[in-house]
Amino acid sequence: xxxxxxxxxxxxxxxxxxxxNGGITETFFGEDYSRQLGMNEFWSFVDSxxxxxxxxEFTQYDPNDTGSIKPEEFASLVTDSMLGxxxxxxxxxxxxxxxxxxxxxxxxxxxxxWESFN
Numbered sequence: 001x002x003x004x005x006x007x008x009x010x011x012x013x014x015x016x017x018x019x020x021n022g023g024i025t026e027t028f029f030g031e032d033y034s035r036q037l038g039m040n041e042f043w044s045f046v047d048s049x050x051x052x053x054x055x056x057e058f059t060q061y062d063p064n065d066t067g068s069i070k071p072e073e074f075a076s077l078v079t080d081s082m083l084g085x086x087x088x089x090x091x092x093x094x095x096x097x098x099x100x101x102x103x104x105x106x107x108x109x110x111x112x113x114w115e116s117f118n
Contacts, residue, residue: 051115057081058114068108071098077114 028037028045057080059065061073069077075095079087098104 050118054115054118055111058111068110071104071107071109074109074114075099078117081118 025033028042029035057077058069061069061077075098078091078095082091
């Protein structure tokens with residue numbers, strides 16, 4: 001019920017709608033909604049979701065599933081993932097330096113590096 005109450009606040013926003021039938025609510029609370037969701041389980045889910053989103057973002061720049069991307073693609077990934085938020089100057093400056101440095105052109109960035117960046 002508490003979860004439903006919290007999510008009902010989201011439903012007041014016309015861009016977000018939450019359906020309480022099936023899906024995530026059954027996963028969290030069981031089919032009859034009698035199961036309780038602990039904070040550790042919830043945060044574990046949130047962490048897993050974050051990693052899944054980062055993996056999906058990375059995969060968009062690694063369509064051949066090589067496990068790595070070029071520095072220029074990494075720079076695009078960083079800026080695209082931060083779209084809508086203000087990029088700190090040091091990040092923009094570091095991306096410019098990385099693109100301008102020929103020794104980085106031969107390097108590749110793998111998912112663990114992208115994950116640690118987040």
